[in-house]
Amino acid sequence: MIIEEEEKIEGKNEKLLVDLCECYLLLNRWASSKFLSICVHCLLKVSLKKEENEEARKEVEIALLALSNIAMWKxxxxxxxxxxxxxIIQCHQKHHNxxxxxxxxxxxxxxxRLYEDYSLVEVVVNELHFGREAARELDELRGNVDWKRKEERGKEAKEVxxxxRWLxxxxxxxxxxRLSNEExxxxISSMTRLFRASRDNYREINFFCICLIGTVADNRALEIEDLFKSEAIDAALEEIIRSNTKYSQIDFYLSFFRSTS
Structure with a gap:
């Protein structure tokens, strides 16, 4: 159906083509290379919409969500x-649209796309400022969650x-x-704040944060002094001495310290 609609010379139903591409990508991370060029072109066109109304924002959201589901090895x-x-990214950074x-x-x-095309790293790190943007988003989302209230499984706030997804x-x-950057x-400071905020009622997020910080240490993406500045090492030490920390997790925190040393 995607091919048939795309190849129409007259009477092409753009809305139908968008719906088909979204369904195909959302249901199939293993998208065929045959269809990727059609779907990517179609959904990026939708994502470039500049209208401010709620309907347009929702259309853009679904289109980008579908694109994000394309597997990294494609x-x-x-x-x-x-x-x-x-x-799309730079427009949001300027207008928050x-x-x-x-x-x-x-x-x-x-x-x-980094998985198959490492040449993008310079764009991601220095041109689009991923470190700065991800930190800001984590801080703003963290501020919108009531960390003292334990949510029922499956009923977490949308922000959670x-x-x-950001983690x-x-x-x-x-x-x-492997490209270092001061941002x-x-x-890491934002992840450390999230780590501390989530330690009582959101242990999955809590442990996810320290695992990611450990990955950064393993990759040598930051100097040891930077890990101290971000308070990541202090936060990991605090967790080790908490009475309710599981033994299996303590072993991980000790591995974290071995990585940093």
Missing amino acids: FIEQNLYLKEIKE LTRLAYQSAWQFLIN HILI DVIGDFFFEC YIGL
């Missing part, structure tokens, strides 16, 4: 997406779900990236 030529995704989920999804789509993309970024100090 190679896409830069000329099919880079100019457009940079414009995207929803939080849409903005996270735009970054997820771009970071996923987007926080977890996923940060993990993917540091797994691939990482702010990002």
